[in-house]
Amino acid sequence: MGAPKQRWTPEEEAALKAGVRKHGVGKWRTILKDPEFSGVLSMRSNVDLKDKWRNINVTAYGWGSRGKARAALKKSRQISRHDGALVSVGTTVEDTDTEIIDAKPLTMSSEPHQTTGQKRSLFRLDTLILEAVTNLKEPAGSDKAAIAMYIEDRYWPPTDFKQLLSAKLKALTSSGRLIKVKRKYSTPSSSAFSEEKSSKLLLLEGRQRESRVDIKPLLKSQVDAELARTQSMTAQEAAALAAKAVAEAEAAIAEAEEAAREAEAAEADAEAAQAFAEAAMLTLRNKNATKLMIQV
DNA sequence: ATAGGGTTAATT
């Protein structure tokens, strides 16, 4: 009879990720032949690897049942949104491993005022944010990047709505409509207790429960997923993403400083460390995208 | 050999 379905073990999954890291996405046969992974993956075929990789990335992005449709939408949006400001990067190909990208693309593009469009999206932004947080269903809450991605996927975003998003998140948090725990936002009802709205209390509670062992693997997997995606991108897409990553990293660093300033000593340490970790990973992601761009 | 669409088994 047919094979009863072999579920992937964490070891196999780890081997696959490592293999992709070493050989790149799509080199399934190569990964399989590599003696370092051939042992663990001996029960798997190259097609299995491909399929599993697809599943990993789908889940890592919090896609629901309609991943395909959203992927299609996303792609068309990304293609249609190339500003051209980023593409002028490929000039220096040699020893430039750090600041190839002069990132200010997200600030103000030549758009004068589109009152109708911006106003409408602004009006819905509160709702969209809440919708994003609830639909993403991330147990530990969703960070700003995830929320932004969710919104970008479904609705056309204003040229730079990241700033607006930050402001709105802040407002929603202080008004109690969102709970912020370690730079991740979740809806109050999911937090079991709804009456206490002292954000500092929540902060401490969350810290104790998650104990930072929980949060790091999550972030790492997210970054891994995005790294993998950059490897399957075109140079233009990678450039756009890289620029975005730089902007995000800058924002993260700025927020870290802000947090450090206004929090007490112990909390400041934790907050700053977390923010710094995110910033560092964003930077790493940026470097990889840049590297890819050079190769291609 | 790989990517992508599609199907079926398993989880919730």
Next chain:
DNA sequence: AATTAACCCTAT
């Protein structure tokens, strides 16, 4: 019943 994950099929 709905969602997810492993598996299968086909075109490139």
